[in-house]
Amino acid sequence: MEVFDIFLLEAILNGLLLGGLLALLSLGLNLIFGVIDVVWICYAELIMCGMYAVYYLHVQYHWPLLAAMAAAVVIVAVLGVILHQFVIRPVLGAEPINQLLVTGGVLFFLQAAATLAFGIEFRNLGVTLPSIRLGEMSFSAARLVAFCVALAGMLGMYLFLSRSYLGTAIRAISQDRAIMPLMGVSPARIFVLASALGGALAGLGACLLVLQYDVHPAIGLSFGPITFLICVMGGLGSMAGGFIAAFVFAQFISVGGFLFHLEWGYVLAFAFFIAMMFWRPQGILGRR
Amino acid sequence: MQMLSLTKVCAGYSGFQALFEVSVEVEAGEAVAVIGPNGAGKTTLLRVISKLIGATSGEIRMEGASLARVPAHEVVSRGIAHVPENRRLFPRLTVEENLRMGAFPRAARKRYGERLEFVYGLFPRLEERRGQPAGTLSGGEQQMCAIGRALMSGPKLLLLDEPSAGLAPVVVQAIFDLVRRICAQGYTVLIVEQNIRQVLKVVGRAYLLEAGRIRLAGNSREFLDSQEIRKTYLGL
């Protein structure tokens, strides 16, 4: 095989690994949107909080890495609930655009508060996982781990949503919110549950990201937009659509980045998104 | 024994009163109809019983216990299952998942298997289509699924809101047969209908609701004989 082809293949496989991670990130956002009908614009900032949690617990307080990660998942889940109770709940009856904007305000707040609390330094977990060689190609073990954990997380979520009573209620509430009480379901409680789950998924994403990237207050901006766009392209609220879109986007980024340059990969992905919106405004699997 | 009683219940929607001092009683084991023209407040009456909307005054009692402090999502655990107007299935959940939603209350989950069997026994068609999204069912099948979903909670009292609406005449017949069978099973039923002639054959008693007020109450024989009902609602 020619060298070019080998690297292209490596880029495609790396794109696949990235796709898994992006799919996990978009899953939480889609879950929230599907259930509560709001977009958490500050989703990536919750992830940032989770990354800081892992960093501080592990590096400053010397917790074992896995314990720090478990704690981060719980912390971000709690943040999700707080976000819902104090920010989303008061605007549930307001115009949809206000619901979008209010979480944008939270984005601003979290970013600034992180700068205030942690400074603008890039912080590194200091954990380096080896890279894995496969013939002439090499892959970072951190990515492979992230991919596997993301898939496991999504599988777990899938089983929960399809098998359990609460999971079924979560899917049902997006289809007809008004009659949920007739089923004995309290929508308010399902909202809290979904917010906690969405937060926990953000926390899990944080654990996987902090293995690969430095954390700093603005890190949310580097993968927040891509996460929304994946959700929109998949069809807001459609978890399966988001899953597909994540892998499509990841290929654009990875292969586009390989053929041209990293930013061009992103530019291609975003341009593709805009074109897709005109072709299928409701998203790949969306309904409107 | 008294199953359900409403005493001088008033209710409405922000700034609009839809029910005026409505009193209704349903005995255990009985089937009772509420009839009346469009917009009379029949759906509102059922909504206020299952607490989807609050009563502004008056009292609602289920088996003697007031529902005043019971939150909406706990009404079903008191034994009241409401089949809403237009069926309101979850269209993208499968038939069986819709039925599972009916068994959401903790006490109902324990008896899920046995009730599922019972519902499938009552509606073999649903079992054939258990894995199909509910939105793809025919109108009659959807109504069966909606009733089945309500039965999954193991209710004592079944509230049915226009189960025959929008169905083909043959199917309407099937639905009324079904309601009769359900009554025969010992369920207490409060049914709202526009299809007055048919429903009066199924129930023992009825109320006439007009513009949010009870105008007439009596057994179905009296209703069928009433000049007013015959002229206005049966076109005789």
Place this chain on the structure above:
Amino acid sequence: MIGNYPLHLMILVLLWGYIYTSWSLMGRLGLVSFGHGAFMGIGAYTVVMLWNHFGWSPWAGALAALAFAAAVAILIGYPCFRFRIVGHYFALVTLALSEVARLVIVALRDQTGGSLGATPNSALHGGATAAPGALQFSDKQVWFWIVLAFWLAGLWVWRAVDRSMARLALQAISEEEEAAASIGIHVARAKLRITLISALMTCAGGVLYAQYQLYVNPDTVSGIGISLQMVFGAIAGGMFVMLGPTVGAAFTLLLAEGLRLAFGNRYPALDSTLYGAMLVLFIIYMPKGILGAALEALRARTARPIAPRKSSGMPSA
């Protein structure tokens, strides 16, 4: 004659006030764009790049930038309005646009300097304080008058839009899309016209910003960061009243400067933290913004003595 520092603040308030006003032209009609950073970035980078690499005067560069921004606005706006991409979806599509702009600037780092930013080559040789051909002035007074003129022009456009039929039509659109369409208003075209005006004004704001600061950076003139800044500045002040966006600009700037004076640089992000918290509270409790809420309170107060019954019977929110 006032000092340089207050003058600088006034210039910034007027400049951002003008930009927020441009954004609000769309925002108040329900077209919430998260993509105006793209237009500002186009304005700022086109003039600087044409000047630095091709020696184009910023006057010519500005024309090129406006043409470019118009093309982008139509390219995005037309399909959006044609296919009725509204609300969340419009916001998120335009968000993608502002990221595209930022990433393209970064990706063209050989020309643009990437995320380090770029400085226009100076035209102020040998102690000159003004180079009108290069749109460079070291005297802040000149900038004050330029920016004031643009700000006034922005308010004039606001009024003109208010007065034209287009506004009535657009209000009908934002309230009841179907109804407006059925009474024969060409929805897509009306929206597109407003988008074009708003985008061109924002682009001009980008040109002014670049020439005033004599420095451009992808993060401060494009991307979601700046797009959100516009959205929130306008919301904080009140995007439904003419001076609201300007009040928002003044508010955010004074908050930042006031805290800086009070605490020095000890807490670098304190102002944004407070600002973020306030934004959340504003959107929840005061969605009409500072000026919007103040005017409403004032109206309620002045109305009371004249018609006490009526005003007490009116909902206050």
